[in-house]
Amino acid sequence: MAHHTHTLATHAGREDFREIGVHAPPLDLSTTYPVADLEEGRDSIDALAGGAGQAASPIYARLHNPTVSRYEDAFASLEGAEAGVAYASGMAAIHAVLMALRVRDLEEQKQRNHILAIRPLYGCTDHLLSIGLLGFDVDWVAADQVAHSITQKTAMVLIETPANPTLSLVDIRQVVAQAGEVPVMVDNTFATPILQQPLALGATFSVHSGTKYLGGHGDVLAGLVASSEFWAKRLRQVRILTGGNLHPMAAYLLHRSLPTLPMRVEKAQANAKDLVERLAQHPMIKQVYYPGFGQQDPKGLVGTQMSGGGSVLAIELHGSFADAAHVMRKVELFTPAVSLGSTDSLIEHPAGLTHRIVDEAARTEDGISESMLRISVGIEHAEDLWRDLQQALDSLQLKVRQPA
Ligand SMILES: Cc1ncc(COP(=O)(O)O)c(C=O)c1O
Numbered sequence: 001m002a003h004h005t006h007t008l009a010t011h012a013g014r015e016d017f018r019e020i021g022v023h024a025p026p027l028d029l030s031t032t033y034p035v036a037d038l039e040e041g042r043d044s045i046d047a048l049a050g051g052a053g054q055a056a057s058p059i060y061a062r063l064h065n066p067t068v069s070r071y072e073d074a075f076a077s078l079e080g081a082e083a084g085v086a087y088a089s090g091m092a093a094i095h096a097v098l099m100a101l102r103v104r105d106l107e108e109q110k111q112r113n114h115i116l117a118i119r120p121l122y123g124c125t126d127h128l129l130s131i132g133l134l135g136f137d138v139d140w141v142a143a144d145q146v147a148h149s150i151t152q153k154t155a156m157v158l159i160e161t162p163a164n165p166t167l168s169l170v171d172i173r174q175v176v177a178q179a180g181e182v183p184v185m186v187d188n189t190f191a192t193p194i195l196q197q198p199l200a201l202g203a204t205f206s207v208h209s210g211t212k213y214l215g216g217h218g219d220v221l222a223g224l225v226a227s228s229e230f231w232a233k234r235l236r237q238v239r240i241l242t243g244g245n246l247h248p249m250a251a252y253l254l255h256r257s258l259p260t261l262p263m264r265v266e267k268a269q270a271n272a273k274d275l276v277e278r279l280a281q282h283p284m285i286k287q288v289y290y291p292g293f294g295q296q297d298p299k300g301l302v303g304t305q306m307s308g309g310g311s312v313l314a315i316e317l318h319g320s321f322a323d324a325a326h327v328m329r330k331v332e333l334f335t336p337a338v339s340l341g342s343t344d345s346l347i348e349h350p351a352g353l354t355h356r357i358v359d360e361a362a363r364t365e366d367g368i369s370e371s372m373l374r375i376s377v378g379i380e381h382a383e384d385l386w387r388d389l390q391q392a393l394d395s396l397q398l399k400v401r402q403p404a
Pocket residue numbers: 089090091092122124125160164187189190208209210211221222223339
């Protein structure tokens with residue numbers, strides 16, 4: 001029976017609880033497992049080394065962990081994917097996707113070392129691609145240039161929508177259509193599977209920093225990839241060989257956060273919409289960036305590709321780096337910190353922090369200015385959030401009018 005999202009989030013990965021006699025996901029912290037039957041052990045090694053999601057014995061924690069695997073299945077069902085594969089962080093997940101492309105090349109005896117990517121991306125993703133650390137050549141293209149930029153050597157097209165930090169949207173279907181046989185990776189961190197399911201739109205990989213909404217409480221570092229079983233096999237092989245495993249305690253916490261994911265996303269999104277309208281009226285604000293706000297979604301992707309704009313927004317001040325720093329100093333309820341997707345609200349400065357590592361010219365071209373602040377809206381009361389931002393912005397206005 002197909003369930004609604006709230007029900008799915010509450011019950012996914014818990015289907016066997018009655019059978020095994022528990023009411024919370026069992027937390028298995030073993031690093032190694034007894035191999036009483038050597039034939040079974042040998043067959044398990046063969047299966048897991050080949051990328052299987054299960055085997056008779058987990059053998060060793062880098063090969064398999066039941067708590068992690070249980071959460072992966074739950075996550076995959078929310079993404080509408082055949083499989084989910086978990087990693088120690090979002091960056092480990094992105095690294096694994098790039099390495100899974102290499103695994104396929106080794107199998108097919110091909111060398112596809114070209115990546116197409118659309119900016120902006122999260123700072124470390126941008127930097128990982130830009131410096132060529134993993135041996136891929138990257139071409140940065142506009143969304144409508146994908147088709148004619150693809151070559152025989154193109155291994156993947158990589159996009160983020162909504163993008164960090166400008167909240168710009170990319171039409172996933174349009175990119176997939178242009179990519180043809182070339183896999184498309186969508187970083188779905190900002191939208192979460194509650195608002196957007198990239199695989200249903202034709203993407204090959206939907207990747208998350210699980211550190212954000214999936215964890216949701218600012219206490220878990222995690223990365224997730226949703227994909228077909230074909231790719232999951234290769235992703236697990238990469239994990240076994242490079243060891244970017246998610247800790248089972250982190251998987252347990254992610255699973256604990258799953259039932260409240262839809263509610264958290266919905267409440268934070270309602271708060272964000274409220275703040276966007278009010279922020280846009282404040283005299284110190286030059287521009288508010290939010291999916292679907294003003295003229296920012298000419299293709300109407302909010303409501304079609306994604307069911308709502310989410311709960312991250314960015315503001316550009318009439319002002320400078322120092323003025324942005326002033327606002328970050330003045331807020332009391334908002335935590336001045338990087339990261340996003342927590343129950344509590346955060347505010348950060350992309351040019352100075354999360355996107356500091358991005359090439360300055362690219363940053364400027366993407367509109368990541370010195371007076372931009374990125375805001376992750378939490379689930380507090382909207383009035384309290386507004387009052388906090390308002391007093392910080394009013395104090396900036398006062399400072400501008402009456403310089404010290
Ligand atoms: C959109 C996006 N993708 C990936 C990452 C990397 O995730 P992690 O910090 O969990 O490695 C981040 C981190 O901020 C992010 O915002």
